Amino acid sequence: MQSLWNEAEAARAGGSPLGLRVYSSRLLGQEPSLVLHGGGNTSVKATIPDLFGDPVDVLYVKGSGWDLAAIEAAGFAPVRLEPLRRMAELERLSDTDMVRWQRAAMLDPAAPTPSVEAILHAIIPFDFVDHTHADAVVAVSNTPNGLERIGAIYGGDVVVVPYVMPGFVLAKAVRDLTRTVDWSRCRGLILMHHGVFSFGPDAKTSYQRMIELVTQAEEHLRVQVGWTGDPLVRPESATPPAPDRLRSLATLRNAVGRTRGGPVIARTESTGVARAFADRSDAAAVAGRGPLTPDHVIRTKPLPLVAAGEWNEAVAGYAERYHQYFTRHRERETELDRAPRWVVWPGQGSVGIGTSVKDAEIVLDIARHTARAIGWAESLGGWRALPEADLFDVEYWELEQAKLKAGGASPPLRGKVALVTGAASGIGQAVALGLWRHGAAVVATDVRREVSTEFAKPDLVGLEIDATDQAAVVRSVEETVNRFGGLDIVVSNAGLFTPSQPLAEMDPMVWDRSLTLNLTSHLTLLKAAAPYLALGFDPAVVIMASKNVPAPGPGAGAYSVAKAGLTQLARVAALELGKLGVRVNVLHPHAVMDTGAWTPEVLAARAKAYGMTVEQYRTNNVLGVEVTTRDVTEAVLALVGPAFRATTGAQIPIDGGNDRVI
Ligand SMILES: [Zn+2]
Known part of the structure; x- marks a missing residue:
């Protein structure tokens, strides 16, 4: 060394x-x-x-x-x-x-x-x-x-x-x-x-x-x-595996999360030592002999789960074996959860599971080092870790468990996975950040390239995706599942206010463009996301519509009609996806002033058109408040949280109160 x-x-x-x-x-x-x-x-x-x-x-x-x-x-x-x-x-x-x-x-x-x-x-x-x-x-x-x-x-x-x-x-x-x-x-x-x-x-x-x-x-x-001294590096994330593998991964995440009692992040590693270990014919036998050093048991539990598919049965079997291990040693103490942290998936690699991306990555790091060490020890005559009684003592040692508890209360969306579209600026950007600050792992997409530099953290990732490109939208959903193991929250926000044109002068290109982005692209996303949402935790979709749905304006036909169609799409989705436990609700924001669309020039022009000062125009609603992206973000956070657990198909205005709607 x-x-x-x-x-x-x-x-x-x-x-x-x-x-x-x-x-x-x-x-x-x-x-x-x-x-x-x-x-x-x-x-x-x-x-x-x-x-x-x-x-x-x-x-x-x-x-x-x-x-x-x-x-x-x-x-x-x-x-x-x-x-x-x-x-x-x-x-x-x-x-x-x-x-x-x-x-x-x-x-x-x-x-x-x-x-x-x-x-x-x-x-x-x-x-x-x-x-x-x-x-x-x-x-x-x-x-x-x-x-x-x-x-x-x-x-x-x-x-x-x-x-x-x-x-x-x-x-x-x-x-x-x-x-x-x-x-x-x-x-x-x-x-x-x-x-x-x-x-x-x-x-x-x-x-x-x-x-x-x-x-x-x-x-x-x-x-x-034949130890070579090559460093053991974390491989770059590979391209998403085939959809059937992703469905399998989301099923695994669902089974583990239910056993653990809440949503989890599942990170996969499918190359190098992780893959080689998973493909060993004796993986279950050698991994079943215990961890590298007892300190690891608080992160990985004493043993990994070694299985390939049929996750519900496999995780249930693991939980049962864990319970037996617990009762073999000390019945009187409170049992920790019975869910695996490290999954060895033959033909695929390692899966690290935690309530955050960081925790899941820690499991993968430990798994990689353990797999390599097991390889050495097997060549030296056999891997022989500690007896389970010693592992139990460390796992249930209060001083070890205290290490995991340090850091205080966990944020409300910890373990959840969210996908937000139209996220490079404005409402989408604020919502993506809001979900991330509340603990979710977030994929933020936008047609603008800057989204990928704006969001470049392990648990907040920007992808350059054109919402009207069906294949790209499918890819964005698959990439989300590949990165984090599943999908719980979709905020379908991509949209564009098309130029004002009276119906009599409507340019068919403008009309089509509005319908394609403001309506059809949302169907593409819902279709791609639905099978994964069905495996999510309290899965929720929020559709960003507009005040123009209940109160359209002259000249905004292309936009208003598309958003009205989008609202109807959301209502049908609420009916159809409700059977899968997925909630679909609609927000109707209006005049959200802290977005790029409202430049000082636009604001001045609109105020003048209504014969108001800029200040009057900003707060031109029943409550006399300025509506901001923060208001929309708070509404999204509430809708995807437990406050609206029993609500689907709802339409909520975020507009300071509109006398044409009330
Ligand atoms: Zn030590």
Whole structure:
């Protein structure tokens, strides 16, 4: 493994021990073969003054919930060293007491809760301590003769620690094992089935030792199984698979979400190691032997689901097996949900499932590293992870579950997938952003190219799509399902106010153009989306019509007729799709002033035409309010949410009140 240490950068990180601690922690965090998503922890011992200027020995240890890759000084909790060392001498210490007394020993009560390994860091007699879950080391230890292999690789200058539960028990085990150890001759600790500790008098020594220890395991793999050192990169998303595969994916998402109790995001990975693993004839057998390191079980559950289709039965079977596993170990505790997080889909690859794109991606990252490590270990004589009782203890360990709960209440649309058309500007743009801010994963489409640069986040994606191009619209729906696993919300908003022309002078081209975009394109979208919406969670369609439907204006025939047709289309869709549980409702916005259509010139001209000031014209409605894209967005959010769970076929004006309609 390559050392990333750079003297110039280290110097810039500052001369202080904490500055260097941040620097080398980030170096570890940058390497996914060492730690993944919150895994691992680091510390530095220092003497700092308290409020009265008296020196205090502290352990700055990684705070729970921080990721090494992005850690800052504030991510380290300063805990008095003395109480931590004394805790290691106790016969027993409950998790609750450990957390409480560690927090009580902190110099800064606003700092994060110290890592569960704080006591272990405290008893290692070096200033810098680094801990990772290095793939190569753990993979070698996860084999039938792992202990001998580890012994042969490292010789006598590391301490090998048999697996015990992380936290106090592990600190105690290390304490007992090292009573007679000469630390000055020791390069590190190898924790069987778990990871590696390195240490040293300075940041560089501790970091370089970690790299050395990992490199030794990699060399073993190079000789034994042809390890190449190629980085394990996340493949770019591939083109959508065939529609039958997408239907199957949406069915899987539906089955998993129902088992879990709410909507989920399903991300697929169909190339590289994920695909190779899924295509192993013994995938179910080897994946059934447990995870790479126990820390992963809170993300992936102890086992993946290995199945190819028939998802309802497969997920039900998984849930039943999970329940049996739970009852085998401890009936009295509350059972966590029984839904799989990682699905191995033969012929396809891996599916990562979470309540956000980020969580689903974390599952895929762990799955990729696990699949690769299983490959190595199988070549070394067989993958042998921990017994399920140990996995259960970690999965149901309150200190691990606390990591997932950090971050507060989840937004209302978390786990939902939305598609918004006409989203490059105006109402569509505001709605796409609103749905995303409320937690949904969103695909935003528009005929204008800028939509793809405007929306370029993992969970908010812009696609350049011409709503009147039927094949492109179908593709946009398939791309949405391919990216996020399904579809729950469609906001059919693409439209255009065609030039004013009296019927007697109507240009047939203008008429056709309005009908094609303002009416027919919505049918194309509904048709493409319906089979996926039927598999969605409280699926809802919002059709953007117009005040011109209940109150048409002279000269706006092409527009008003198309929008009236669109409203009728929505009503029929409400009747037909209602049988599938899909709600279809209509909004009639009017004079939404903060959109590109209402330039100051247009506003001035319209106001003049009505003999009003611009100010009067802006608020020319019963309530005397200015109608904005925010009002339309709020209405969409309400319509797709639980407030309108029992409403379909409704038409709601967003116009400040129109006396021709009321
Ligand atoms: Zn660990």
